[in-house]
Amino acid sequence: MQLVGDRGDVLSASLARIQREVDAAFEEFLPLPDDTRARLVEAMRYAAIGGGKRVRPLLVMATAGMYGVARETAVKAGCAVEAIHVYSLIHDDLPCMDDDDLRHGKPTLHKAFDEATAVLAGDALHALAFEILSMPETVSDPFVRAELIATLAGASGMGGMAGGQMMDMVAAQQDYDLRAITRLQQLKTGALLTAAVEMGAILGRVPADARGHLRNYARDVGLAFQIADDLLDHEGDEAKAGKALRKDDEKGKQTFVTLMGAEKARDQAHALVEQAIGHLAPHGPEADLLRALARFIVERDR
């Protein structure tokens, strides 16, 4: 990927570092058991370790970092969010869902193992997210633990990711307009990205009523992220993306690109990023990583 100037270099380093840290944390959370559960844990490790941009853990870490949260704590919370993200990809890739063969440039889990193991590994990663957040070793204060869990559970359930995925599954038959697609994507991808930022703020003990500007940042970044995804799906390079593209087009699904056209969608994504960065005005240089992350989200090529 091409990133501009100093900011880009800082971001590249931050991404590389969080990728190593998240991998290391999953290694720790997923030791191979000495019985026939080993196949399940191997499958979880296959999906969770080494792969993915780790945008969600970086959002947790970058937000928590503004408030002086210990990095190790933020990485664990970020791992919980990532476990939810990885489980959702495993289930979305299943033959009965999007039926994808390739993810992060390698066979999807049900191809590398089998469907039953993929269902189960997704379920176990889903549970792992809440196991991580409920460990006193992750966060000692039970108030903070309970709030993190409430935020993540809300973002992953029917009022968040699972609800958005359902809306998406019926999308080909629905002729959604721009308003409906926006709502769908706010649930399907936006809710978890917003949860990541919010969890960083919870770790930083920012009171709920002082998180408004961060939620606004996350909402705009989430939409920009999805528009960029639609653009990549429409005109990206499959080899770089490491997955099949142009599937929405084939299914006749409406996306931001089909509804707005590629050029207007690109303008909109950039406008959203500037708007997102505007919400960070109360912050000084401590928010530079969140600003760089917002720009990365529309400039990435995978």
Next chain:
Amino acid sequence: MQLVGDRGDVLSASLARIQREVDAAFEEFLPLPDDTRARLVEAMRYAAIGGGKRVRPLLVMATAGMYGVARETAVKAGCAVEAIHVYSLIHDDLPCMDDDDLRHGKPTLHKAFDEATAVLAGDALHALAFEILSMPETVSDPFVRAELIATLAGASGMGGMAGGQMMDMVAAQQDYDLRAITRLQQLKTGALLTAAVEMGAILGRVPADARGHLRNYARDVGLAFQIADDLLDHEGDEAKAGKALRKDDEKGKQTFVTLMGAEKARDQAHALVEQAIGHLAPHGPEADLLRALARFIVERDR
């Protein structure tokens, strides 16, 4: 079902009451949304409302009741455990897993809806369990909330139900002995039953080191429950069970019945129930419901 004497009548009334209460709570937790997520919520309601013995919520309620916990609180926590149970049944019934067509006497979820909706409805019920437990309206004390969530997450993940299901999936190729089957079932069904009892005690603010006898009760009841299940699978009535039976036999899987023989398995189940009841010796009549529940578990015919 035939239950003996007064105790049986008390139990029948308790089961009927908790069934109504759990149904009502799921009605409240699962309002139909006014958008295309409706199909997902319809599927969740189809699986969660009206059906099932509600043994797990009754275990929560009966334990919490010994310590004077408000019934409404125990019912909500019981609903969270039941949401995990129902999600696991939905996923276990999938074609790629046990491929079952019938559950509680009606078509399984993927038959009544479709496979993708079944995967997603299971996922959303999984998240719902943690959403319920993280609501301050369920339990106001965040210490208690955090401990409930840790207990349920531990019981549902790779160290509990999902791990046990994995061991079960490879059972036909493994030639497990009695020790391995016991371990498998302690994870697959025992962990969640134990969590139900433990969550009742957590609600009752029983310190962790004073829950040993309750955990012992739950462990013995859990094993008795599974032996009874194997007996029902081996010699039960499909119409009463409301699901296909003798599938383990067909697959050549080892069970308590194949390993011990039906007669010895039955004796063992009864011995475990008496042992479970023995663990309740420190309690007076306030534990009568737990005692009756233990007996019911081996005497049930479905």
